[in-house]
Amino acid sequence: MPTTDPATEGRGSDATALLRAAALRVTAPRVAVIGVVRDHPHVDAGTVVGTTRERAGWISVQGVYDVLATLTDAGILRRVQPARSPARYEMELGDNHHHLACRTCGGLRDVPCPVGAAPCLAPGEAEGFVVDEAEVVFWGTCARCRDTAPH
Ligand SMILES: [Zn+2]
Ligand SMILES: [Zn+2]
Structure with missing residues (x-):
């Protein structure tokens, strides 16, 4: 075969x-x-x-x-x-990318990790804790929701 x-x-x-x-x-x-x-x-x-x-x-x-x-x-x-x-859910791309989350529509967008490998952020004081990943969500308002928001 x-x-x-x-x-x-x-x-x-x-x-x-x-x-x-x-x-x-x-x-x-x-x-x-x-x-x-x-x-x-x-x-x-x-x-x-x-x-x-x-x-x-x-x-x-x-x-x-x-x-x-x-x-x-x-x-x-x-x-x-x-x-x-x-x-x-998304495909695991192994790129440690982060997300922009819109508070208005709930939309999520990928944003590249500036470092590219986990952990890309370290806590100021870890007290012996071994950090292997920092999950970052940037909260705010997406461009579409800003455009349609009442002024
Ligand atoms: Zn939005
Ligand atoms: Zn993503």
């Missing part, structure tokens, strides 16, 4: 490769969820449920949550949860 995959392009084979690299079984729901998150960065779980069903057929809400948890634990997805907002 040849072990090479003729389809090296396309979402499906990418998701398959990610799952294999993480030693996870390749299942249709996992492949579908990876595709949805890749196409919709910072998507919330509810939207993942709806879009996965459109693409791959019926899957239970719990099934989607289980897939999201498995993929996040495996380092394929990154979970971002700004205060007072549902968890959002």
Whole structure:
């Protein structure tokens, strides 16, 4: 049996490769969820449920949550949860990027990490605590919401 995959392009084979690299079984729901998150960065779980069903057929809400948890634990997805907002998911790019969060519309945007590797910030006084990551959310108002705000 040849072990090479003729389809090296396309979402499906990418998701398959990610799952294999993480030693996870390749299942249709996992492949579908990876595709949805890749196409919709910072998507919330509810939207993942709806879009996965459109693409791959019926899957239970719990099934989607289980897939999201498995993929996040495996380092394929990154979970971002700004205060007072549902968890959002994006592909884990390993770039330690941060987020701009709009208080008005709840929108999230990526902003590159000025350092590029975690931890990019250090607390003033760590008292023996070993810091391995600083999760930075910049809060404010996005350009679109500033434009539509009453003056
Ligand atoms: Zn906004
Ligand atoms: Zn992001």
